[in-house]
Each structure stands twice: as structure tokens, then as C-alpha cells.
Amino acid sequence: MLLNCTVENCENKLVKRNGINGVIFHRLPWDDLELLDKWLKALKIKKCNTSHYMTVCSEHFTENDYKRSPSGVKLTDLLHGAVPTIFTDNSKPQTSFFTYRRKSNDLGHLFAKQSEIRTRENNDPVCFVPNCRTPTGLPLYNFPFGDKRLLHIWSKRTGLSTMYDTDLYLNITICKSHFHDNCFHENSMQLKPYAIPSIDLIDYSGPPDNCCLITSLYSEENSVMTNTGDRTWGWLGSTEAFGRLPEPNEFIVIPKSQIHCEKYANSTQAAHCLIYAESNEKVFGIYNPRASILMQLRYDGYFGFPGGLIDSGEDFVTAVNREMAEEMNLDTTIHSVSHDDHVISHWSEKKNLALHFYKLKVKMTELIEIEKRALLARDYGSEVLGTIRIPLYTLGDHYRGFPVFLKHNFIGCSKEQLIAALSSLNILTPEEIQLALNAHSKNV
């Protein structure tokens, strides 16, 4: 993930977890509700406005807040109970989820009605449209959260997700400069009831006078979007770019002897793991999958393996074990990956990204327990939407089963990782894998 420090006006960004200039990013302490409350108080954030992706950077903690090695070297982990306390004058804690997403705007408080006009003053809300260069003092308007149809169009045109909780729109405003004159009552700055923004917007390039909701507009609205279309991720769209689907041949395999080379050590690095159990139990008494392998449905709709970015000072194995604890609630005192479990590493020059892949073999009974525990994981329901088993068999039509599964979208190089592991763990033969990869769609 690419994250900002949650503290307003703090410019620190987590581009890769191996740190920028020694800055460390800490997630909120979700596993300790009492401590979480203290953090939220310090950050002046309401719990309902939090997100699992929020981080606070090390600049808001004192030296004494960090663990030390026996020789006194400062470690990257916070001492239990540490709370952020350092906020400079221009680095006040934020007040809303949306300021976290888009720090340039201070969003202020909840407002009353859509038609209410607000003028910007110091610390008052500002226009939420990206790159809006509105002069100070222009009226601001709330999003029409009382009218779902209207809200849908306002949010689409401004590039916001239509999937966010409606309550979040209570916090944002848009300034007068985005509304055509036809949107206003005569000699008034009051918006007409069905006014919609049409000027200088991120996801709208149609005529500026296309600015009042008429019945036909609702269904036609898609045709006036720019070719960027509906960006369901809103502002996250640009920051998430590096996690998207790989281009063909984007990843090359790193020879084992070079995994720790400077070139890769200086890049963004992540480690993921395939958890599996061998099994001869037939599915429906017919198909023999030979093994049960776990993957996850991720928050972005892709399939991938548990794991994630490597933190500053962490080795691959520590990182992958930590991520499995966070994402799957894996009890790493019982099951953990060691250096010997390394399967393969890949490199993307374009993304300056090294991806290391591990295996964790468990018994079938343990795998079932791992699946159950995963439902209670910290990240379940946010980063991880579910743990799945891969259908490793092919039905009589030579298409349904594993070939269909391979047609899904896989994050990063996880499909290449899966195939490498199936082959090196002798779960499927190279011929079986090739057949599955070559299967053409059938009408079923």
C-alpha cells in the first residue's frame, strides 16, 4: 500500500516500507482498544472516521517511545502503550477519513443541508475537487447526501467512489467555481435543487451547461464521463497504481544467488506465502486435487497470497510471518516460515519491485483450523475479504476447475508464483499446468 501519515500537513508518505530517510510508519493499534482510544484522542479522530490503512509516522513519537535492543540500539517497534504526542503547529491532528485520503483539504465538521452555503475561513472546509484553485471566500456546498441519485452523479463527476459509505459525504464540500450559472437561482448563490457540478472536474468533460438533473441525464451520465470512466477508487486510484495487474512478461525470476543483491535490496520489496496441505481426499468422490492451497480475495478484487511489504529493518521471513499474523490471524508460534521455505523471487524493473515467495506446509487438519482463525484476523473484512481453496482438478470438459480459476485476475506475480510452487512442490506436473493454462473457454 502507498500511505500517507494520518497527521494533517505531515508530508511523510509510505512509498515502501523499507523506510524513507529513516521514517517509520505505524498502523493504529487495532489489537488494543484502550490504546486505540488514546491514539484517536491524540489524533483528534473519531473512531467512525478511521480506516485500517491509517498510519502515523515516527515523527510524532519521542525517542523513548521505541523499543531498544539489548545493546541500546533503537528498534523500529513502538513500546507497548506508546501514543503519538508530537504535533507541530502546522501539523495538527486530522479530523476526518477524507483528509487522510487527501491531505490538501481540511474538511471540517458535519453540515446541515445540501443547500446551505458555507464560506471558507481559516480552518473551515475547502473544495474537495482535486487541484481546485478557487480563490478564498467562494461559497462551498455540501454533497446532496439526501438524494442518492443526485449524490451518485456528483460523486462520479468529481471522481469519488460511489461505493463509500454515504455518511462520508457529510464531510465534504465543493466550491461555486464548479457550477454553471444555470445552477443558481436568479441573483442568488443558492443552488437549484437538482444542480450538478459540471466545470473543471476530474471525471467529467461534457458541456458546462449539462448541469441540472433531468430524468434522462441519469441514464445517460456514463456517456459524458471522460475516458478515465468511473474511478471506483476515487482518490486512491492514482496511489494504488503500482499494485495493479502486471503487464505480460513484466516479472523476471531473480536467481537465488542474487536475492540479497543491492539492486533488489534498494527497491520496494514484499514477501508472500502459499499455505498448503497435501491431501488425497477426493472432491465429490471423483476429483483428486492432491493438495489444498490457500489464496485470498483481496480488497481490490484480485486474488493473491497472504503477505505484504517488508518493513524497515525487517528480513523477508519476519515480514511474511508478521503479515500472515495480521492478515490471517496465523499463530506464528505454531506455524511460521523459515529461510528454507523460499520458493522463488521475482523482479519488476518497471515498478522497481522485488517479490519473494515462500511456502508453508501444514497438515490438512491444521489447514482447516487456519481457515477458521482467518475469520478473526485483524485485516479480515478490510484488506482481506476471504480465504479460498484453489480447485486443483479439472472437470470432464477440460475447462471447469483449475483452468477457469486461472482466468481470474491475480495481483502482482501471484499467478506465476502459484505455478512455480505447483511445479516445484510436485503437486501438478508441468504438462497438467500447461493444459490448464492453455484451456480455451467453453460455453457451459
Ligand SMILES: O=c1[nH]cnc2c1ncn2[C@@H]1O[C@H](COP(=O)(O)OP(=O)(O)O)[C@@H](O)[C@H]1O
Ligand atoms: O500474492 C502476491 N504475490 C505477488 N505479489 C503480490 C501479492 N500480493 C500483492 N503483491 C504485490 O506486492 C506489493 C505489496 O502489496 P500488498 O497489498 O501485499 O502489501 P501490503 O499488504 O503491505 O499493503 C504490491 O506491488 C502487489 O502488487
